[in-house]
Amino acid sequence: MSTPQSGKMKKDESFLGKLGGTLVRKKKSKEVSDLHEEGRNAVNSPLQPSSVSLLPEDTLLVSLSECITMSLSTEENAERSMLDPLSRNSPRFKELQRVLIDWINNELEEDRIIVKDLEEDLYDGQVLQKLFEKLSGQKLNVAEVTQSEIGQKQKLQKVLEAVNEFLRPHGWTIEWSVDSIHTKNLVTIISLLVALVMHFQAPIRLPEQVSVQVVVVKKREGILQTSHVTKELTTSTEIMTGRFERDAFDTLLDHAPDKLNIVKKSLITFVNKHLNKLNLEVTELESQFADGVYLVLLMGLLEDYFIPLYNFFLTPEIFEQKIHNVSFAFELMQDGGLRKPKAQPEDVVNLNLKSTLRVLYNLFTNYKNVE
Incomplete structure (x- = not known):
């Protein structure tokens, strides 16, 4: 997560006077070479769409030609499929790939594995093996490096068998x-990765409602027949993250609003007990914690340290700045020994009451005895 520069923040002098000291925290940075990726794609993927020399309709013909060529030597009723180039160039589809690549690289950072391209880097099973081992805690008995096609397929077979044994009992369709x-x-490849993200409840937010068109070529009675099939890769965030499962806060909201008010008052009393030390006061839980500022300050008070102002946006104005603040507060919670919040930073920023209550109740449970 990038750290905002102090020059980008508007300083509130009266507010600054209420804060006293600083605590140095490590900054995290991440570098991505777009030039390297473009060069690699240009060399390794000559049949992919080119924005300079080919129009979308031309590229579709190239893809169909390749698909048909593959099918000419196949048996009767054999089927081949290929991603429609228009879908490949879809901004939402590209965003989904970017999120998945960032997630894999974050998970495998300790292994010094860097993925640039899902097609080129995951097909041989090496990255999939390391990713599954990291997520599941299992160690697979497979060869570390395989160069031959037979060796790669044998390794991939064992990796997918382990993945399928993990996912199938939970109702996943193996695609x-x-x-x-x-x-x-x-x-x-993306369908597999999305299934892993959902099953292991990865702390990322996948783009919602991403679908692509797949060109299917089938050989029937010696004639090649083509059709387009819509493939849904992601659904809604609520469904993908499993947050549609009801809990105590759902029950309170739906059936016991009087008790919900009691819970809210208890949480307000708890947070004000500490925020009052900075002459701050909360009256509305969902709105006053939405920009993340009070969450960050509250964590510093509960853990008894001051937080440098360059680590967060003191007067956030845009959505990204608020997301940064809430995400930073979540990091502080984990540093304090708490489990990673089930809520997403976007939920808190979007004034989702249940998500905010869950975060604050978790703090109350762990710090209710702190003076």
Whole structure:
């Protein structure tokens, strides 16, 4: 997570006077080379759409030609599929790939593994092995490095068997295979990654409602037939993260609003007990914590340290700045030994009452005896 520069913040002098000292925290930075990625794609993916020399309709013909060529030597009723180039260039589809790549790189940072391209970097099973081992805590008995196609497929087979054994009992539909992954089918690779993100409840936010068009070529009675199929890769965030499951706060909101008010008053009393030390006071939980400022300050008070102003936006004005503040507060919670909040930073910023209550109740449970 990037750290805002102090020059980008508007300083509130009267507010600054209420804060006394600083605590140095480590800054995190991340560098991505777009030039390297473009160069690699240009060399390794000559059949991918080119914004300079090919129009979308031309690229579709190239893709269909490749798909048909693959099918000419196949048996009767054999089927091949390929991502429609228009879908490949979709901004939402590209955003989904970016989020997944960032997630993998974050998970495998300690292994010094850097993924640039999902098709080129995941097809041989090496990255998938490391990712699954990290997520599941299991160690797979497979060869570390395999160069031959046979060796790669054998390794990929064992990795996918382990993944499927993990996912199938929980109702997941297995939409991937050794052949589809090894032939760099981007749709099936992403389907597998999305399933892993959802099953292991990864702390990321996937773009919602991402669908793509897949060109399907089937050989029937010696004739090649083509069709387009819509493939849904992501649904709503609520469904993907499993936050549709009801809990005590859902019950309070739906059936016991009087008790909900009691809970809110208790939480307000708790947070004000500490924020009053800075001459601050909360009256509305969902709105006053939405920009993350009070959450950050509250964590500093509960853990008895002051937080440098350059670590967060004191007067956030845009959505991204508020997200940064809430995410930073979540990091402070984890540094204090608390589990990562189930709520997403976006939920708190978007004034989701249940998410804010869950975060604050977690603080209350852990710090209710702190003076």
